[in-house]
Amino acid sequence: MRSRPQGGQGPSRAAGTPGLTIRTGRARSARPRVDGGGGPLKVQRPTAVVDGVNVDTAPVTTPSPPPTLDRDVLRETLSEVVREFFDSYSVPCAARSLTDLPPPAPPRAELGSIISLRGKSIGGGLAFVAPVDLIARLLPVPRRVEKADQQVRDWCGEITNQLLGRLKNKLAAYSLDFEVGTPVCFFGRSIRLVFLPDAEGISLGFEAASYDMRVHLDCTFEPAAIRATTDPPRIAAEGDFILF
Amino acid sequence: MAKQVIVIDDSETVRQQVAIVLSGAGYEVIEAGDGSEGATQIESNASASLAICDINMPKLSGLDLLEKVRTQNPGHLPFIMLTTEGRPELIERAVKLGAKGWIVKPFKSDILLAAVRKLAGAPA
Numbered sequence: 001m002r003s004r005p006q007g008g009q010g011p012s013r014a015a016g017t018p019g020l021t022i023r024t025g026r027a028r029s030a031r032p033r034v035d036g037g038g039g040p041l042k043v044q045r046p047t048a049v050v051d052g053v054n055v056d057t058a059p060v061t062t063p064s065p066p067p068t069l070d071r072d073v074l075r076e077t078l079s080e081v082v083r084e085f086f087d088s089y090s091v092p093c094a095a096r097s098l099t100d101l102p103p104p105a106p107p108r109a110e111l112g113s114i115i116s117l118r119g120k121s122i123g124g125g126l127a128f129v130a131p132v133d134l135i136a137r138l139l140p141v142p143r144r145v146e147k148a149d150q151q152v153r154d155w156c157g158e159i160t161n162q163l164l165g166r167l168k169n170k171l172a173a174y175s176l177d178f179e180v181g182t183p184v185c186f187f188g189r190s191i192r193l194v195f196l197p198d199a200e201g202i203s204l205g206f207e208a209a210s211y212d213m214r215v216h217l218d219c220t221f222e223p224a225a226i227r228a229t230t231d232p233p234r235i236a237a238e239g240d241f242i243l244f
Numbered sequence: 245m246a247k248q249v250i251v252i253d254d255s256e257t258v259r260q261q262v263a264i265v266l267s268g269a270g271y272e273v274i275e276a277g278d279g280s281e282g283a284t285q286i287e288s289n290a291s292a293s294l295a296i297c298d299i300n301m302p303k304l305s306g307l308d309l310l311e312k313v314r315t316q317n318p319g320h321l322p323f324i325m326l327t328t329e330g331r332p333e334l335i336e337r338a339v340k341l342g343a344k345g346w347i348v349k350p351f352k353s354d355i356l357l358a359a360v361r362k363l364a365g366a367p368a
Contacts (some may be wrong), residue, residue, distance in 0.1 A: 088350055139257065140257065140261050140350075141264060150256070151256070154257050155257045157255065158257055161300070162350065165329060165330075165348075165349065166328065168329070169328075169329075169331070177331065180300050180328075180329075182254060182300065182302050233331060233333075234332055235330040235331060236330035236332075236335065236346060236348050237330060237348060238328075238330075238348050238349065239348060239351065239352055239355070240330070240346075240347070241346070241347045241351075241359060242335065242345060242347075243345045243362065244338075244339050244343060244345060
């Protein structure tokens with residue numbers, strides 16, 4: 001067993017997310033399989049080298065999550081998710097107070113996407129809103145002039161999907177699981193989302209590549225009922241590859 | 245003739261991302277926008293060498309599609325699940341249903357290609 005070096009190569013891993021990492025990278029030499037240790041993941045161990053690419057496992061040393069999930073923890077976790085997502089696309093991203101992000105003048109074209117989440121102890125939705133130009137800039141494929149609008153709409157939905165996937169994986173540390181819906185996208189000018197009066201939503205502002213964007217999580221859960229588990233599941237992290 | 249890979253994902257951008265990588269390597273890519281369309285494409289392309297499949301999709305989820313394919317055609321067509329999900333219980337279900345690989349989005353091109361080469365063989 002080995003501890004994964006902090007800040008090493010391979011896909012970034014969510015801090016505080018315990019579990020198995022299948023680290024991937026160019027093979028320098030064939031390495032033996034490494035047992036990732038105990039835990040509920042019962043899949044067959046990954047092959048060590050696939051076509052010149054290492055696929056090995058290493059137990060991850062991560063700090064224990066806070067004992068209970070409250071709004072502050074959820075807020076910080078969501079913020080971390082957004083920063084990590086943009087980092088994975090090599091786009092610098094910094095948290096900004098929403099009050100520091102006044103509506104632009106003149107109003108600009110924005111896209112948003114919402115995905116529902118539903119589980120035994122949690123329910124709600126995650127929304128991502130950003131300028132069309134930022135979403136277009138993040139597009140990982142060449143622009144198709146004939147499908148430009150459709151492309152950015154689709155990518156906006158996929159960004160939200162990947163953000164929610166990361167959040168879901170991080171919240172596994174609290175034995176919290178939920179089903180993820182499919183994205184619904186909307187277009188507007190300087191969109192501002194407003195929660196219902198009795199909702200306890202979380203709204204976060206960020207700046208990425210000189211654009212501001214917002215992430216909104218509107219969810220209900222019972223904080224006291226959601227505690228960090230002593231035996232957290234081992235979650236495959238973003239970029240990981242498991243070969244059965 | 246180039247080997248066929250069926251890419252099933254409700255995001256056109258993700259399908260395009262995968263298609264760029266695989267077409268560039270010489271594979272023929274067939275796209276499907278949801279699980280139901282994926283089932284149709286799998287049925288229509290019996291000689292396909294591999295399916296790369298998202299999990300959370302409209303109409304039919306990736307794992308339900310895999311189950312359907314395995315029920316109708318045990319041992320047929322290797323599947324790689326390409327998803328944002330990383331939870332062990334889902335991975336275990338995929339293993340039980342006979343999936344051959346699991347990649348957590350966002351993927352790296354070289355990793356994806358290595359996985360495809362391993363499971364589908366050389367492109368032609």
